[in-house]
Amino acid sequence: MTTPTLTKNQSLVFDVLTKAEAPLSAYTILDKLRDHGFRAPLQVYRALDKLLEYGVVHRLESINSFVACAHPDENCHSHGLVAFAICESCGQVIEFHDHEVDHRLMDWLKSQKFKAEKSTIEIRGHCASCAA
Amino acid sequence: MTTPTLTKNQSLVFDVLTKAEAPLSAYTILDKLRDHGFRAPLQVYRALDKLLEYGVVHRLESINSFVACAHPDENCHSHGLVAFAICESCGQVIEFHDHEVDHRLMDWLKSQKFKAEKSTIEIRGHCASCAA
């Protein structure tokens, strides 16, 4: 359950995301890595697929972007649901885990006999600094 | 706060969504409406924008698709958060409102001084019928 050693491309992509202050789109990542030899979107997407699989990166569906996990040490996949608050001004993301919400949603899904596999909880709005 | 009369294009798009058994992408809607004179994506997107604004249609961010609201009578915007369970086999969507989850998330956002504006809660997996 530990994260495998990252390949060169995976490391490059992960570094870019780690240093970024906000989520990045795949194409933005591509641009930032052109100097390192990246030429095509697929190089980014393939690295992202693995990083997502390892749980060290999250995909933000509502803004088609990617962000490094806030707790790289622990394995995010073991946390159950993850929620994100995304600031539409500065782009910053706050990651959040809550067992209450988790249980409540899971109970409901169970009552519907729905077998959950992936979840997306994203709140867009304005963070403390940006909410003028 | 009542829904205005729909224009021709808005009605056409809304009808297609209402009759569909699963969420549709904007381009799928476009194809279904070519016989009614639709020729360009914008005709669909513009209608969708309004329908979303009126709260009679939801956008599913995780699958880039749109679905008619499950409670066309009430105004969905007044329900607070909405959650969706999306079956990856048959495409069917179950819409869900829960005040518990709502409050819990809102409390957390408040504690972060985050001003929420739009929310997305989507669970992908397999529905009762499809979970073999």
Added chain:
DNA sequence: TCAATTGCGTTATGCTATAACGTGTGCGAT
């Protein structure tokens, strides 16, 4: 050694969404 797996690079393509322009129509204010 051979086969299977995995990562990689490249080209091409498809899907999703919006920009920018112009037209027509209804409607209230002067």
Added chain:
DNA sequence: ATCGCACACGTTATAGCATAACGCAATTGA
């Protein structure tokens, strides 16, 4: 009445996001 405004609409073009399909190279393990 007509002017101005707001709004829906139609069209063309383009931007932005994601994957298909091909082939090569390195690694591993039977």
